[in-house]
Amino acid sequence: MTLTLVRHAEALVTMDDGAAEIADGALAFRGGVVVAVGTSAELSPLAAEADEVIDAAGCVVTPGLVNTHHHLYQTLTRALPGATDVSLFGWLKKLYPVWATYTPDDVFAATQLGLAELALSGCTLSSDHLYLFPNGVTLDDTIEAAAGIGLRFHATRGAMSVGESAGGLPPDSLVEDEAAILNDTIRVIDRFHDAGEGAMVRVGVAPCSPFSVSRGLMRDAALLARDKGVMLHTHLAEDAEDVAFSLERFGCRPGQYAEELGWTGPDVWHAHCVQLDPAEIDLFARTRTGVAHCPCSNCRLGSGIAPLRAMVDAGVPVGLGVDGSASNDAGHLLGEARQAMLLQRASLGGHAFAAREALRLATRGGAQVLGRPDLGSLEPGKRADFAVWDMAQIASTGAWDLVAALVLAPPPAVRDLFVEGRAVVRRGDLVRTPRCAVIGAAQRSLSRLMSLA
Numbered sequence: 001m002t003l004t005l006v007r008h009a010e011a012l013v014t015m016d017d018g019a020a021e022i023a024d025g026a027l028a029f030r031g032g033v034v035v036a037v038g039t040s041a042e043l044s045p046l047a048a049e050a051d052e053v054i055d056a057a058g059c060v061v062t063p064g065l066v067n068t069h070h071h072l073y074q075t076l077t078r079a080l081p082g083a084t085d086v087s088l089f090g091w092l093k094k095l096y097p098v099w100a101t102y103t104p105d106d107v108f109a110a111t112q113l114g115l116a117e118l119a120l121s122g123c124t125l126s127s128d129h130l131y132l133f134p135n136g137v138t139l140d141d142t143i144e145a146a147a148g149i150g151l152r153f154h155a156t157r158g159a160m161s162v163g164e165s166a167g168g169l170p171p172d173s174l175v176e177d178e179a180a181i182l183n184d185t186i187r188v189i190d191r192f193h194d195a196g197e198g199a200m201v202r203v204g205v206a207p208c209s210p211f212s213v214s215r216g217l218m219r220d221a222a223l224l225a226r227d228k229g230v231m232l233h234t235h236l237a238e239d240a241e242d243v244a245f246s247l248e249r250f251g252c253r254p255g256q257y258a259e260e261l262g263w264t265g266p267d268v269w270h271a272h273c274v275q276l277d278p279a280e281i282d283l284f285a286r287t288r289t290g291v292a293h294c295p296c297s298n299c300r301l302g303s304g305i306a307p308l309r310a311m312v313d314a315g316v317p318v319g320l321g322v323d324g325s326a327s328n329d330a331g332h333l334l335g336e337a338r339q340a341m342l343l344q345r346a347s348l349g350g351h352a353f354a355a356r357e358a359l360r361l362a363t364r365g366g367a368q369v370l371g372r373p374d375l376g377s378l379e380p381g382k383r384a385d386f387a388v389w390d391m392a393q394i395a396s397t398g399a400w401d402l403v404a405a406l407v408l409a410p411p412p413a414v415r416d417l418f419v420e421g422r423a424v425v426r427r428g429d430l431v432r433t434p435r436c437a438v439i440g441a442a443q444r445s446l447s448r449l450m451s452l453a
């Protein structure tokens, strides 16, 4: 296996238990695994036997960022007229008819575009929540797109089963039969899920939300996931309307609903959780239930400020998510880290959330939420997933503390990105699928979707 040495990083951020940061840092990896981390001087003996030596002068090296919540198919419905200035339920009702016209090619093109955007902004592992399957769309379309870009991928088989006529939010044309949902979920787990260390693809079970599926499907999904040994994911307590729906329809708050149906535990992560109350935060901490915090989406839809400080202090595992590009409308995790930090400071004061703490959520925190102890830090034995950030740019120059500047200054460009020791971005460009091919496919799909709208 080839040995690669990265050296002379201005700072190498390990995200290990001691939060070590190494000046003039170096990292060596063999195949997909980190074999040594230290100063450039300490690792200099490896230079002679290395197959490649990468000079990271002027750069900061961090573990790859981890995205815990996305709907990649939405990347083709950014800034859609009529959905730009509304809250969650109104926003969904505007978008459902457009999403109903998607074909497998559109989902592939949107996923490829969203993952390219994530790769170029330092993300090495992304989850995805696909919950509508019109016109022959399958989860397979997204997994194929992820392989083409080269990112690690935690796909989740979402679902909607309660349409408008049954008191749900989505149109009846977009909901599926519950037996068919469970059968297809079993199919994609059996076909794609890799439980092993270093897995490039995992599959989770992910009914869309309490307001679009039945209690029965939530319960059966949890049973199925536990039987298969895969994780569970859904939206929970996103905004006040969401909580009101739970109280009216189920007679309880979202936390109780989740607990009763088996939706707590270290194998579960919920998106948003903006409206969790103190008892629900305690429930999540006791059960090690994870949260995907999506601050930009929460701001965009006016959902509120999540109790991030309280969740982290209580011991709730928290990662960051960009959420779908119809509600952000960007897919940049450093942007989310910055927004997470700023929102806590705006509501609680200037000392409420540190820049490094936000960076830790974006890396180690996300890896924990997605059940990946093999990722999230740069230490011998961990997978070689890392980003090389070019700090020699106008907007980063002038920073004294380059690590804090990753979050405090505008997000710098990613010069190089490696996943499992393989290059995904080099010199600021995609390695596997040309940028023009990604944009071309997306533009063809966008034209078709617009012509039908």
Ligand SMILES: [Zn+2]
Pocket: 069, 070, 071, 235, 271, 323, 324
């Ligand atoms: Zn979402």
